[in-house]
Amino acid sequence: MIRKVIPLLDLRAQYLEYKQDFDQAYQRFMDSGWYILGKEVETFEQEFAAYIGCKHCIGVGNGLDALQMILTAMNVGQGDEVIVPANTYIASWLAVSNIGAIPIPVEPNQTTYNLDPLRIEKALTPRTKAIMPVHLYGQAVEMDLIWNIAEQYNLSIIEDAAQAHGGSYKTQKAGNLGAAGGFSFYPTKNLGAFGDAGAITTNDDALADKVRVFRNYGSRNKYENEIKGVNSRLDPMQAIFLRVKLEHLDEQNQYRKNIAARYLEYLRDIPGLGLPVVAEDVNPVWHLFVITHPERNRLHEYLEERGVNTLVHYPIPPHLSGAYKDLGYKTGDFPITEFLAERVLSIPMGPHLTSEDVDYVIENIRVFCKNSKN
Secondary structure: OOOOOEOOOOHHHHHHHOHHHHHHHHHHHHHHOOOOOOHHHHHHHHHHHHHHOOOEEEEEOOHHHHHHHHHHHOOOOOOOEEEEEOOOOOHHHHHHHOOOOEEEEEOEOOOOOOEOHHHHHHHOOOOEEEEOOEOHHHOOOOOHHHHHHHHHHOOEEEEEOOOOOOOEEOOEEOOOOOOEEEEEOOOOOOOOOOOOOEEEEEOOHHHHHHHHHHOEOOEEEOOEEOOOOOEOOOOHHHHHHHHHHHOOHHHHHHHHHHHHHHHHHHOOOOOOOEOOOOOOOEEOOOOOEEEEOOOHHHHHHHHHHOOEOOEOOOOOOHHHOHHHHHHOOOOOOOHHHHHHHHHEEEEOOOOOOOHHHHHHHHHHHHHHHHHOOO
16 A cells, blocks of 8 residues: 655645745735846846856756857857767757757766766867766766866866756856856756746856847847847746745755765665765765666556656667657667666655655665565
8 A cells, every 4th residue: 555655856845835935026026017037037146146156147048048058159059069978868969959069979977877077088079169067966077077178178168057056066066167057947956946947157257248148139228139149038937936945955955965865875785776976076966866776667666656756867868869860879879878778767855855755765665676686
């Protein structure tokens, strides 16, 4: 019999916890009479930039737009190549191909699941313009070697920080580890809106100015269009909700870290079960807690039958998706990525899991693994 359903992430609980603050912010927004850009967006941009530790934050429509706009502002375009992780959500690749450039995949480190810096140099060609590390599952990429490679070959570093709000490498937060960072505030993120939203962070004054104009039809002043821009502005209603959540981000990230610590302690040394490894100098924020098992699908079914929601991030690697069949990749081209795609499973993680919930998840995983043939 199912004890109760434990969601992968409880979004409604996040609203209810700060309902009064959200409702007051909404009323303030509606009373303002200003519903595109404006003071609320500007204030959030200032607060988020200060949180990340950089000079500029530019709010945009979503995380994919953020990455595309950074690439465009850096004059990456038709025929250029950008190093991307083979193991990532497809949006990282789409940002590159949507502007006419070519994503060049590089395998991950099998223990951290992140882009392996040791493999980057072999993938470089004279057409390489940038490296796009993705801080996957909330753990920042080990950046030292990437910084060195970028300097040696005169390449830009564009961070996909969509899953790493508050995460850091050494003393610097994700989003402040390259020339610019792209954030998504999709509702499931550690800092999530109640709809689509995104942002760009950078210390580059010229780049910041360019993307501010680009996001608003290429216009700085109404009806004066300096460049061919797009419509990708952070909704001020989402900005006010993000401001409320930003106040509690560190507290909620710490709660996630506590859950991760319990998972790592009580799921260790189980035959067949792989746990994430935290690299040296990395402070993860555990957007997801991803385990591996050779009988992943059976484990998923077992947990679901007992009320534990899980999800596979990601079952089809970008290089094997229909979207990129034109690049000619085939099964076996990126074996580490494909190995992970067959074995990874995200288990419940979020600031509203109770101690009893975590114990129940651990207990059921241990029982399955004990009875598994692997």
